[in-house]
Amino acid sequence: DQQVKQNSPSLSVQEGRISILNCDYTNSMFDYFLWYKKYPAEGPTFLISISSIKDKNEDGRFTVFLNKSAKHLSLHIVPSQPGDSAVYFCAANRVSGGDMRFGAGTRLTVKP
Amino acid sequence: NAGVMQNPRHLVRRRGQEARLRCSPMKGHSHVYWYRQLPEEGLKFMVYLQKENIIDESGMPKERFSAEFPKEGPSILRIQQVVRGDSAAYFCASSSMGGELFFGEGSRLTVL
Numbered sequence: 001d002q003q004v005k006q007n008s009p010s011l012s013v014q015e016g017r018i019s020i021l022n023c024d025y026t027n028s029m030f031d032y033f034l035w036y037k038k039y040p041a042e043g044p045t046f047l048i049s050i051s052s053i054k055d056k057n058e059d060g061r062f063t064v065f066l067n068k069s070a071k072h073l074s075l076h077i078v079p080s081q082p083g084d085s086a087v088y089f090c091a092a093n094r095v096s097g098g099d100m101r102f103g104a105g106t107r108l109t110v111k112p
Numbered sequence: 113n114a115g116v117m118q119n120p121r122h123l124v125r126r127r128g129q130e131a132r133l134r135c136s137p138m139k140g141h142s143h144v145y146w147y148r149q150l151p152e153e154g155l156k157f158m159v160y161l162q163k164e165n166i167i168d169e170s171g172m173p174k175e176r177f178s179a180e181f182p183k184e185g186p187s188i189l190r191i192q193q194v195v196r197g198d199s200a201a202y203f204c205a206s207s208s209m210g211g212e213l214f215f216g217e218g219s220r221l222t223v224l
Contacts, residue, residue, distance in 0.1 A: 102155040
């Protein structure tokens with residue numbers, strides 16, 4: 001069962017423009033959402049998170065938006081840089097604990 | 113740097129052999145997760161363990177795969193009688209209660 005979905009396998013943007021990565025989830029019990037970034041041959045690294053009591057969390061160039069009614073979240077990167085090129089995984093969990101579920105990932109390519 | 117340690121980083125096995133992958137969580141973390149990433153695919157949840165307990169193994173194949181997290185020592189993911197389709201990157205992650213996951217660098221299994 002795919003409880004977390006990233007429907008875009010890839011995204012290509014120009015350096016300096018905005019990158020928007022999308023994620024949908026089906027389990028209404030999820031209340032904690034995260035984005036991970038993964039370079040080839042490395043483990044995923046935590047990027048940014050948001051709990052369900054908020055609808056926006058910002059950290060530098062990265063902003064995550066949460067729309068609970070639509071069960072949708074998105075990651076905005078602005079301005080995009082070539083070093084942002086990686087696979088981005090959306091994940092969802094419950095603050096009370098439990099296994100974290102990941103989307104299939106979106107490969108972002110930022111062109112110079 | 114007491115991050116999540118996985119070994120071996122690379123493992124080659126012939127069909128029918130056994131593969132054992134080890135994971136030492138970050139210091140202070142009592143929750144361990146195993147994920148599998150098949151080529152060109154996302155992270156698939158396999159199993160979630162706490163010390164001496166399997167909490168959720170809904171992502172584990174019913175046969176040949178097992179996992180443990182003993183009171184002492186690392187978590188072990190064991191694959192018996194490996195087949196070519198088991199070739200993948202296996203990632204371990206650890207967390208404290210409800211927190212974000214910290215991933216190891218992965219163990220890449222190749223079955224000849």
